[in-house]
Amino acid sequence: MPELPEVETVRRGLVPAMEGAVIARAEVRREGLRWPFPAGLTERLEGARVRHLRRRSKYILADLDTGETMLMHLGMSGRMTVSGLAAPHVPGRFHNDHPALEKHDHVIWHMGNGARIAFNDPRRFGALDLRASTVIDAHPLLAALGPEPLGNAFGPQVLAAAFRGRRAPVKALLLDQRIVAGLGNIYVCEALFRAGIHPARAAGRIGAARLERLAQAIRAVLAEAIEAGGSSLRDYRQADGNLGYFQHNFRVYDREGAPCVAPGCHGTVRRIVQSGRSTYYCPACQR
DNA sequence: CTCAGCTCCTGCGGGC
DNA sequence: TGCCCGCAGGAGCTGA
Numbered sequence: 001m002p003e004l005p006e007v008e009t010v011r012r013g014l015v016p017a018m019e020g021a022v023i024a025r026a027e028v029r030r031e032g033l034r035w036p037f038p039a040g041l042t043e044r045l046e047g048a049r050v051r052h053l054r055r056r057s058k059y060i061l062a063d064l065d066t067g068e069t070m071l072m073h074l075g076m077s078g079r080m081t082v083s084g085l086a087a088p089h090v091p092g093r094f095h096n097d098h099p100a101l102e103k104h105d106h107v108i109w110h111m112g113n114g115a116r117i118a119f120n121d122p123r124r125f126g127a128l129d130l131r132a133s134t135v136i137d138a139h140p141l142l143a144a145l146g147p148e149p150l151g152n153a154f155g156p157q158v159l160a161a162a163f164r165g166r167r168a169p170v171k172a173l174l175l176d177q178r179i180v181a182g183l184g185n186i187y188v189c190e191a192l193f194r195a196g197i198h199p200a201r202a203a204g205r206i207g208a209a210r211l212e213r214l215a216q217a218i219r220a221v222l223a224e225a226i227e228a229g230g231s232s233l234r235d236y237r238q239a240d241g242n243l244g245y246f247q248h249n250f251r252v253y254d255r256e257g258a259p260c261v262a263p264g265c266h267g268t269v270r271r272i273v274q275s276g277r278s279t280y281y282c283p284a285c286q287r
Numbered sequence: 288c289t290c291a292g293c294t295c296c297t298g299c300g301g302g303c
Numbered sequence: 304t305g306c307c308c309g310c311a312g313g314a315g316c317t318g319a
Contacts, residue, residue, distance in 0.1 A: 002312055002313070003312055003313090006312070034295075034296095034313095034314090034315090058312095058313080073313085073314095074312090074313090075296095075312095075313060075314085076296090076311070076312060076313050076314090077296085077297075077298085077311080077312080077313095104297085121296095121297095122296075122297045122298065123295085123296045123297050123298085123311090123313095124295080124296055124297080125295070125296070125313060125314080126313090141314095166289080166290095167289085167290085168289075168290060168291095172290080172291090175313090175314090177313090177314075184312055184313070185311090185312060185313085186312060187312090230312095231312075233311080233312065253312095275290085275291060275292075276291085276292070276293080277311095277313095278310080278311090
């Protein structure tokens with residue numbers, strides 16, 4: 001469940017279990033996910049204290065007191081499950097009282113505070129790496145990322161510069177993490193709808209006023225989704241076991257054939273395929 | 288450089 | 304019930 005809002009929700013769910021806590025033991029149940037795990041992973045993690053959990057784009061970064069930073073990516077199907085956190089208000093829940101591990105629980109962190117975190121990823125498109133904190137920004141997966149859409153460096157000027165002269169569909173460029181980092185298929189569709197821009201429009205042929213709307217729409221949809229705890233498709237749960245509920249606020253995504261929700265619009269949501277992926281939009285109000 | 292297509296992998300739901 | 308197909312929230316790599 002991995003676009004920026006979901007990753008941010010996962011990060012927040014991990015904070016109580018991981019931040020400030022020691023990794024008593026790391027358990028690795030296969031050689032790697034998308035790529036092999038780094039050499040000596042379990043030894044390098046054992047005894048390390050997590051100083052800070054942060055997020056860059058769709059990556060979660062754990063700064064350790066060993067001088068290394070652990071990088072995690074959830075891929076398409078990754079999730080984190082926390083158990084064993086002290087929950088005095090929940091009768092029957094205690095430290096070190098963990099449910100059975102599940103199929104596809106590939107990495108498990110056993111924390112000194114009694115919490116257990118399981119990284120589950122059926123499709124194994126996820127990633128986990130470890131590298132000196134001083135050079136983590138230069139990690140090949142992070143180095144080329146564009147600005148954070150909710151940060152100060154992002155705005156219509158970023159889109160204008162990146163789109164200039166480009167003939168590719170605007171949807172494809174918004175999915176390019178080098179231009180703006182953190183969007184995925186859902187939130188690109190939702191942002192384009194809010195901005196009234198047709199997903200197949202050549203990116204370089206969008207005027208300044210509409211880029212302003214688009215940048216604003218991107219920020220708004222991401223902020224609202226974070227507020228809602230992300231989107232939970234196919235019953236995926238967040239790290240704290242709760243479901244996000246932004247999926248109920250989708251205006252076009254996965255709504256093929258449904259009436260457009262824009263006031264006064266009588267259009268019908270359509271699904272097309274762009275570079276192999278579904279795009280949802282309203283042909284009546286997106287131009 | 289730009290762009291489209293393929294690829295990795297498992298699981299689920301729909302149609303027959 | 305079982306089988307086959309398409310599809311799924313990502314993104315790196317290849318080749319035109």
